[in-house]
Amino acid sequence: MKAIKIAIIGGTGVYRADMLESAHNEKINTEYGDTELLCGTYKGKEVFFLARHGSGHTVPPHLINYRANIQALKNLGVEKIIATAAVGSLNEEMCPGEIILTDQFLDFTKNRTSSFYEGGAKGILHVDMTEPYCRELREDIYNISIKADIPVKMGGCYVTAEGPRFETPAEIKMYKMLGGDLVGMTSVPEVVLAREAGMCYATLAMVTNYASGITGNPLSHTEVIKAMAESGQRMSELIMCLIEKIPDKRNCRCKFAAQEAEPF
Secondary structure, eight states, rough: OOOEEEEEOOOOOOOOGGGGGEEEEEEETTTTTEEEEEEEEEETEEEEEEEETTTTSSSOGGGHHHHHHHHHHHTTTOOOEEEEEEEEEEEEOOOOOOOOOOOEEEEEEOOOOOOSOSSGGGGOOOOOOOOSOOOHHHHHHHHHHHTTTTTOOEEOOOEEOOOOOOHHHHHHHHHHHHOOOOOOOOHHHHHHHHTTTEEEEEEEEEEEEOOTTTTTOOOOHHHHHHHHHHHHHHHHHHHHHHHSSSSSSSOGGGGGGTTTTTOO
């Protein structure tokens, strides 16, 4: 069986070029814009690292070209995406320093293009999001992490806020009442576009802090960056272990998600 191509999407803190063999930067041109990736191989698998916020974390979450990023990975033949994200916790049982495998989301974004299908030649697609994060990939990640003694928690609802500001305590209270566990600014539309493109997608959410109003302490970007750095090494170890051990099989239905519309 041919090894699948895997992509890691996240911040530069979770990977380094020296993790890969034959590592090199590559610019991919798409109809939605250009995307730069770090390409290479690890344990015989072709891997692509994509810095979601660009080199040096220069692009805020509401201005990321999500369609160009996902289309570039699709053009490269990627089948499975592991996304990392820094999040705040609305759930006292999901503590700073923990890694959560999200299984649902609430979308509170406002100004983002969230579909490849906007009529015209590609048609319109009402993609099924019953299980937005691939169940099979999540289960594989969970089982591998347990064996690697890098525990993750299975299940959590990711609230995607527009950003780039942090949320108010009133918003956090509302999100919590609606069933949210974690809050971040990047999962949507990334997960939706990956589903439309027929790729398996899972998010490893790094809890960096409790969300506004949960503890009463003010939040700062510096605090989040510091917490990410402290968890970065553990996340890097987990990512490399996942790349090596993620099965090549695909028995889920992710690749069939766009059957009712014109395919890519």
